[in-house]
Amino acid sequence: MFRNNYDNDSVTxxxxxxxxxxxxxxxxxxxxxxxxxxASKTHTVLVALKRNAxxxxxxxxxxxxxxxxxxxxxxxxxxxxxxxxxxMKQQALASKMTxxxxxxxxxxxxxxxxxxxxxxxVYGKRPYxxxxxxxxxxxxxxxxxxxxxxGMTQEMVACAIGARSQMARTYLERHLEExxxxxxxxxxxxxxxxxxxxxxxxxxxxxxxxxxxxTGMASDGKRKxxxxxxxxxxxxxxxxxxxxxxxxxxAETRVAEGGEGADAGDSMEVDT
Amino acid sequence: xxxxxxxxGRPRDDVYGPYDASYLxxxxxxxxxxxxxxxxxxxxxxKFKDGVVIAADNLASxxxxxxxxxxxxxxPFNSRAIVGIGGDVSDMQYLDRLLNSLDVTENYSSxxxxxxxxxxxTYLSKVMYKRRSDVxxxxxxxxxxxxxxxxxxxLSSVDLLxxxxxxxxxATGFGAHLAQPLLRKVADDESQVSDVTREKAVDxxxxxxxxxxxxxxxxxxxxxxxxxxxxGGVELKEDEQLENQxxxxxETIRGYGRTQEV
Numbered sequence: 172m173f174r175n176n177y178d179n180d181s182v183t184x185x186x187x188x189x190x191x192x193x194x195x196x197x198x199x200x201x202x203x204x205x206x207x208x209x210a211s212k213t214h215t216v217l218v219a220l221k222r223n224a225x226x227x228x229x230x231x232x233x234x235x236x237x238x239x240x241x242x243x244x245x246x247x248x249x250x251x252x253x254x255x256x257x258x259m260k261q262q263a264l265a266s267k268m269t270x271x272x273x274x275x276x277x278x279x280x281x282x283x284x285x286x287x288x289x290x291x292x293v294y295g296k297r298p299y300x301x302x303x304x305x306x307x308x309x310x311x312x313x314x315x316x317x318x319x320x321x322g323m324t325q326e327m328v329a330c331a332i333g334a335r336s337q338m339a340r341t342y343l344e345r346h347l348e349e350x351x352x353x354x355x356x357x358x359x360x361x362x363x364x365x366x367x368x369x370x371x372x373x374x375x376x377x378x379x380x381x382x383x384x385x386t387g388m389a390s391d392g393k394r395k396x397x398x399x400x401x402x403x404x405x406x407x408x409x410x411x412x413x414x415x416x417x418x419x420x421x422a423e424t425r426v427a428e429g430g431e432g433a434d435a436g437d438s439m440e441v442d443t
Numbered sequence: 444x445x446x447x448x449x450x451x452g453r454p455r456d457d458v459y460g461p462y463d464a465s466y467l468x469x470x471x472x473x474x475x476x477x478x479x480x481x482x483x484x485x486x487x488x489x490k491f492k493d494g495v496v497i498a499a500d501n502l503a504s505x506x507x508x509x510x511x512x513x514x515x516x517x518x519p520f521n522s523r524a525i526v527g528i529g530g531d532v533s534d535m536q537y538l539d540r541l542l543n544s545l546d547v548t549e550n551y552s553s554x555x556x557x558x559x560x561x562x563x564x565t566y567l568s569k570v571m572y573k574r575r576s577d578v579x580x581x582x583x584x585x586x587x588x589x590x591x592x593x594x595x596x597x598l599s600s601v602d603l604l605x606x607x608x609x610x611x612x613x614a615t616g617f618g619a620h621l622a623q624p625l626l627r628k629v630a631d632d633e634s635q636v637s638d639v640t641r642e643k644a645v646d647x648x649x650x651x652x653x654x655x656x657x658x659x660x661x662x663x664x665x666x667x668x669x670x671x672x673x674x675g676g677v678e679l680k681e682d683e684q685l686e687n688q689x690x691x692x693x694e695t696i697r698g699y700g701r702t703q704e705v
């Protein structure tokens with residue numbers, strides 16, 4: 172019987188140069204429901220599809236405010252995301268306390284990146300089973316970062332992670348040129364439409380299962396920021412209406428999911 | 444010399460009396476700074492419409508002895524912040540190292556996020572308050588001068604207790620008594636700052652440095668002066684000499700043991 176001997180811990184390379192525990196952690200991200208992030212010259216949006224474990228339960232939170240200028244959206248193990256978000260909240264608060272300055276996005280992303288990398292190199296630790304989109308504004312403008320369990324972080328113009336996210340990414344690639352000069356409302360619209368692309372055919376966006384988080388530069392006066400705003404529940408209604416009115420029904424010809432289980436999102440739910 | 448090895452190398456009891464063995468103990472009670480030793484005197488600063496001017500003399504005194512005459516007490520941090528430090532000089536040197544490491548960590552991790560004067564002042568106030576809460580204060584009073592997040596002039600003080608306050612004109616040490624009232628003639632409150640030109644602010648500070656040299660026995664006529672503006676960054680001159688001194692007034696002084704009032 173074949174058995175993988177190189178996935179017992181996260182510190183051992185396989186002879187092919189792979190670390191299986193880290194790859195398994197990335198699989199957990201692919202099983203979380205999809206989240207989309209986009210940045211323009213003035214704003215960032217995070218859009219997420221929420222899931223409920225059963226009819227009787229509430230929907231799992233997908234977008235979390237970190238500070239008045241930063242928010243995250245998660246795909247994967249929500250409990251790992253909670254630990255990371257608590258850490259990020261602490262770091263943001265520490266920056267406010269010691270320097271009286273909102274923490275720079277690049278800095279807070281590097282910090283969670285370093286933390287996640289540690290658990291791929293220290294025996295007895297396990298990688299975080301969650302991917303994050305970190306969006307916010309600082310002195311240098313709006314930023315969107317992607318974070319993976321491997322500790323990899325990179326700045327993105329637009330990004331989608333989670334189950335069936337390939338379809339959302341295809342939408343984002345198709346509309347890439349429009350994002351930079353989009354207004355706040357247009358950016359939300361793009362986010363929700365990208366999210367809609369990745370839904371399976373029997374699902375649709377509702378006020379229950381959609382979340383939107385927005386940060387941006389305030390329109391009045393330079394260098395000031397608009398405080399992180401989370402739209403949840405009834406508040407999402409008008410946004411959904413605006414985004415989906417006149418939008419063509421989701422393309423029937425789906426792009427093949429590259430390497431992701433096509434229906435993983437429905438059978439193996441991880442956002443719990 | 445006797446036959447007891449533990450007595451070798453020690454003063455003979457029969458000659459010098461019994462040796463105080465308490466000096467041989469390897470552990471001592473932990474002690475903290477109780478007073479400053481080598482000290483710098485006043486730091487002066489004035490806001491003007493485009494920036495801030497700050498000055499301090501180059502003297503480090505050992506009690507009343509003018510011990511070191513080329514000690515630079517203005518510490519530039521970056522192109523928009525400078526710190527003037529009065530009080531204990533060894534603690535000032537520690538703060539200098541602290542600011543060095545802060546600068547390194549700030550520049551190491553990301554670009555475009557340099558700390559402004561307000562951020563620096565907040566940081567220093569936390570450092571000072573932490574140390575006073577440990578009952579181990581850094582015996583200094585500092586003026587942080589520069590530009591804030593909106594590139595507006597910024598000037599604020601923090602002392603050994605972690606107390607902070609701000610004003611269009613500030614002075615530490617002897618200058619707090621002698622120079623502050625003179626500087627207030629230039630700008631009494633925030634609304635008057637916009638009428639103060641750079642020349643007026645620099646002249647006022649230089650005049651006050653001179654008055655302080657006349658009357659503060661722990662001061663020197665060699666001083667450092669810096670101007671922080673958005674356009675020019677930190678313009679620091681460290682080897683200035685007080686010009687046009689006139690000691691004629693000294694003849695008129697009566698009392699203080701110099702001459703007896705008749």
